[in-house]
Amino acid sequence: MSPPAGSMSWLQRAALASARVHHAGHVPAAIRGQELQALAHRGLVEALPGIELVDLHRPCIAAQFRITAAGRRRAEATPRPQLIVVPCASRKSDQAVAAAEQMYIGSYHLAARKAALAVIGSREQLLVLSAKFGLLRLSDHILAYDLTSGQPGTVGPQALREQAHHLAVTGCRVTVLAGLRYAALARHVWTDLHHPLAGARGIGDHLAYFATQYGPPAEARETTGGRTVSTGPTRHSHTMRPARAISSSGAIT
Structure with missing residues (x-):
């Protein structure tokens, strides 16, 4: 279940923080479903170029999203x-x-x-x-x-x-x-x-x-x-x- 608008769950904050320190900015595969969709809707993450998105509720090993500039700013401003x-x-x-x-x-x-x-x-x-x-x-x-x-x-x-x-x-x-x-x-x-x-x-x-x-x-x-x-x-x-x-x-x- 996604957190209220404007706030982020622990996993969402952790995913942004991890993507921020990843060399290619990849969003970890542990976050998916509504929580991932909410980050994308806010412009904090975006689909990787050339990636054909699958069901975001299914477990996935390969990276499908990367952090955006707005996502980096949010991660830097968040404890x-x-x-x-x-x-x-x-x-x-x-x-x-x-x-x-x-x-x-x-x-x-x-x-x-x-x-x-x-x-x-x-x-x-x-x-x-x-x-x-x-x-x-x-x-x-x-x-x-x-x-x-x-x-x-x-x-x-x-x-x-x-x-x-x-x-x-x-x-x-x-x-x-x-x-x-x-x-x-x-x-x-x-x-x-x-x-x-x-x-x-x-x-x-x-x-x-x-x-x-x-x-x-x-x-x-x-x-x-x-x-x-x-x-x-x-x-x-x-x-x-x-x-x-x-x-x-x-x-x-």
């Missing part, structure tokens, strides 16, 4: 869309094939995913970085595998960049909730990514940081009758709270 990337997990489901959200069952991955969703409140703004398959949406189905980042067979930089453009996330402002190896892998796509766990001393610090994101902040707690209760909203603020032992504030607003 970069936010995206959080979490790592895959060594512990996996015993299913041979499953969606990413069902395949990865390790406690670290689940904690990172919970923290990310508590901050952004949208599955659309969350991707899993798999050492084997690269960038995954939670709904993407994958085969079971045994590989961690840095081992032979790890997804390459070029494949990640191509995936990121296809998914319309190359122009996003990215926060990585993962260890150093996964952050280094993600930097092949987003050189200016934010890594709030860079100053952590170990996994314990990571998990403590995640807990600060999905638990109520100290200022939102009060003690009543011997019980500690929350006194205000704690989720979907789009701001990551700082945690002790982490050198960076983690803000992604």
